[in-house]
Amino acid sequence: MKKRPAEKKNTHPEQTKTRASRPRDAAATRRAILDSARRAFARFGYDGVGVRDIAAGAGVTAMLINRYFGSKEELFAEVAVETMATPVILTPEFIASGCPAQTMASALVQLTKPDATPLEGFLIMLRSAASERAAEIGREQIEAHYQKTLSHALRGPHRAERAAVILAMVAGVQMMRQAMGLPALANAKPAALERVLERALGALIDPPE
Amino acid sequence: MKKRPAEKKNTHPEQTKTRASRPRDAAATRRAILDSARRAFARFGYDGVGVRDIAAGAGVTAMLINRYFGSKEELFAEVAVETMATPVILTPEFIASGCPAQTMASALVQLTKPDATPLEGFLIMLRSAASERAAEIGREQIEAHYQKTLSHALRGPHRAERAAVILAMVAGVQMMRQAMGLPALANAKPAALERVLERALGALIDPPE
DNA sequence: GTCTATATAATGATAGAC
DNA sequence: GTCTATCATTATATAGAC
Numbered sequence: 059m060k061k062r063p064a065e066k067k068n069t070h071p072e073q074t075k076t077r078a079s080r081p082r083d084a085a086a087t088r089r090a091i092l093d094s095a096r097r098a099f100a101r102f103g104y105d106g107v108g109v110r111d112i113a114a115g116a117g118v119t120a121m122l123i124n125r126y127f128g129s130k131e132e133l134f135a136e137v138a139v140e141t142m143a144t145p146v147i148l149t150p151e152f153i154a155s156g157c158p159a160q161t162m163a164s165a166l167v168q169l170t171k172p173d174a175t176p177l178e179g180f181l182i183m184l185r186s187a188a189s190e191r192a193a194e195i196g197r198e199q200i201e202a203h204y205q206k207t208l209s210h211a212l213r214g215p216h217r218a219e220r221a222a223v224i225l226a227m228v229a230g231v232q233m234m235r236q237a238m239g240l241p242a243l244a245n246a247k248p249a250a251l252e253r254v255l256e257r258a259l260g261a262l263i264d265p266p267e
Numbered sequence: 268m269k270k271r272p273a274e275k276k277n278t279h280p281e282q283t284k285t286r287a288s289r290p291r292d293a294a295a296t297r298r299a300i301l302d303s304a305r306r307a308f309a310r311f312g313y314d315g316v317g318v319r320d321i322a323a324g325a326g327v328t329a330m331l332i333n334r335y336f337g338s339k340e341e342l343f344a345e346v347a348v349e350t351m352a353t354p355v356i357l358t359p360e361f362i363a364s365g366c367p368a369q370t371m372a373s374a375l376v377q378l379t380k381p382d383a384t385p386l387e388g389f390l391i392m393l394r395s396a397a398s399e400r401a402a403e404i405g406r407e408q409i410e411a412h413y414q415k416t417l418s419h420a421l422r423g424p425h426r427a428e429r430a431a432v433i434l435a436m437v438a439g440v441q442m443m444r445q446a447m448g449l450p451a452l453a454n455a456k457p458a459a460l461e462r463v464l465e466r467a468l469g470a471l472i473d474p475p476e
Numbered sequence: 477g478t479c480t481a482t483a484t485a486a487t488g489a490t491a492g493a494c
Numbered sequence: 495g496t497c498t499a500t501c502a503t504t505a506t507a508t509a510g511a512c
Contacts, residue, residue, distance in 0.1 A: 082477050103397030105314035108505060119479065124507055187446045188312030188394040197447050205451055219463045222443065222451035223436075227467070230439020234431065237396045238406050242414055242431035254428045254471065258436070261470035262463065291495050317487060328497065333489055 088126050090116040095137045100178045103185030104134055104192045134186070135195050142179035142199040145207075148228060153211035159260035160252075166228060167252045170235045172244045177232060184233050200225065214265025224262050231255070297335050299325040304346045309387045312394030313343055313401040343395070344404050351388035351408040354416075357437060362420035368469035369461075375437060376461045379444045381453045386441060393442050409434065423474025433471050440464070 094115030098107040109130050113120040127133040147165050155161045169177045183196035209221035235243040243251070303324030307316040318339050322329040336342040356374050364370045378386045392405035418430035444452040452460070 084477070087477080103314075105312070106397045109507085110505085120506080121480090121508080122478070125477085130506065183447070184393075184442070185397040187442065188315045188397070193447055197449060200447070200449060201451075205449065209451070216459050216463050218451045219455050219460050222449055222455070223440065223460075223463050223467060225449070226439035226443040226452065227432075227436050228439070229442055230435035230437070231432065233393065233396065233438055233442065234435040238392070238402055238409070240406060240409060240414065240431055240434070242410075242418070242427045243435065246428050246431070250425050250428050251432075253475075254425050254432050257470045257475060258432060258467050261466045266462075266466060293495070296495080318489085319487085329488080330490080330498090331496070334495085339488065 084126075087116070087118060087122060091118065091123060091126060091133070092137060092140065095133055096141055096178060096182070097175075099134060099137055099182045099186065100175070101185075103182075104189040106185070109133075131191055134192060138179070138182060138192070138195045138199060141182060142196075142203055145179075145203055146176060148204050148208055148225065150207055150211040153208070153263065158263050159256045162259050162263075163252045163255035166231060166255060167248050170232045172236060172239065174236075180229055180232055181236060184229060184237055212263065212265075214267075216266075220262050224259065227258065227262070293335075296325070296327060296331060300327065300332060300335060300342070301346060301349065304342055305350060305387060305391070308343065308346055308391045308395060309384070310394075312391075313398040315394070318342075340400055343401060347388070347391060347401070347404045347408060350391060351405075351412055354388075354412055355385060357413050357417055357434065359416055359420040362417070362472065367472050368465045371468050371472075372461045372464035375440060375464060376457050379441050381445060381448065383445075389438055389441055390445060393438060393446055421472065421474075423476075425475075429471050433468065436467065436471070 091112065095107075095112045098112050098115060101107075102111075109120045109123045112133070113123055123130065123133055127136060147162065147169060152158055152162050152165070168174070179199070183192070183200070186192035187196070204225055205218075205221055208224060209217045212220055214220075231243065234240040300321065304316075304321045307321050307324060310316075318329045318332045321342075322332055332339065332342060336345060356371065356378060361367055361371050361374070377383070388408070392401070392409070395401035396405070413434055414427075414430055417433060418426045421429055423429075440452065443449040
């Protein structure tokens with residue numbers, strides 16, 4: 059029976075950036091590693107990438123990752139914190155807008171197009187949720203930057219629960235549309251999907267009764 | 268600087284079932300491996316467990332997994348298919364019930380209690396979505412057993428999109444509540460959470476306009 | 477500051493005894 | 495039908511040269 063090295067990390071050989079024109083710049087190297095790690099974690103999750111992949115994507119050797127960040131786990135933590143620090147959706151501004159449900163629905167449809175790359179913070183967490191440490195980091199970031207602000211921006215009863223379900227809904231859509239690639243979501247006509255999401259989000263944003 | 272074997276698989280040493288009282292029973296061994304794999308994949312995802320962990324949980328050696336299933340991937344496929352074959356929620360019966368939104372909301376809150384173990388099919392997929400092959404298997408199962416039946420049970424326009432968003436919402440709640448452990452969901456009062464979910468689900472189930 | 481080379485451990489899968 | 499022992503590969507992390 060044949061060996062089975064199918065679906066290995068080599069399946070996605072990130073082009074090794076040469077980076078020959080900028081040697082010996084600590085800050086730039088650090089930045090390059092962080093960027094490469096952000097891309098890699100968003101695509102393949104915490105367990106799905108090795109430090110070698112990340113290093114290759116940054117044009118350096120794996121050793122430098124430990125030199126600059128101590129370990130893969132600490133690198134992940136720094137990436138996660140950085141990526142989730144500035145929410146691009148689910149902000150108080152969205153809630154404060156004239157028709158928040160429609161605005162959010164439109165933004166969500168745009169930002170989770172199958173090939174789109176924004177909303178990386180959530181995607182990194184969704185793809186890394188199996189890792190205990192990754193889930194812990196993500197939970198703290200979500201609570202600090204999303205749950206709290208969103209909850210405060212709402213009016214009416216059950217604010218915490220409604221904010222959490224809005225979060226869950228956004229995460230679920232992104233999960234099913236981008237990570238799982240469910241055809242009904244991935245291939246949906248944007249206008250129709252927007253309409254459906256607007257209705258559901260409205261039921262969560264508008265104060266009940 | 269110390270080595271860092273922290274957060275390794277040994278962090279969760281599934282008690283090695285002795286199983287000394289039932290030697291040499293092919294069917295029973297197969298069943299034991301499947302059960303152990305289901306538990307393990309649901310908790311730690313496809314990449315998060317090794318064949319050794321699964322074998323130990325079944326009280327056998329790792330070799331038998333390859334003997335009975337050929338490979339870890341084939342074992343996962345069989346577990347995924349088996350677990351998602353009989354949906355416990357999101358069935359046409361729920362939609363056909365008198366007040367589907369309330370019924371589904373109540374069931375969802377019950378089934379995603381932080382320590383609950385049902386709805387394993389979805390949980391396995393959510394925790395394994397980073398693995399390309401796992402995502403593929405899950406997508407097929409979700410489409411076959413959830414998306415299609417749910418879509419057919421709905422009335423009105425945009426059925427496919429509404430069914431998909433219902434799926435995304437259920438997945439998102441399970442993700443945030445069970446996998447991530449977001450306090451606002453994990454510690455929410457069941458009645459309040461149920462009310463909020465009922466409203467959102469109603470907006471998706473009830474035909475618009 | 478960055479490299480090559482290596483240490484150590486864990487992985488999925490296999491060979492052959494009983 | 496199940497085991498022990500082992501292979502080949504890959505993982506993260508470290509040591510020391512330049």
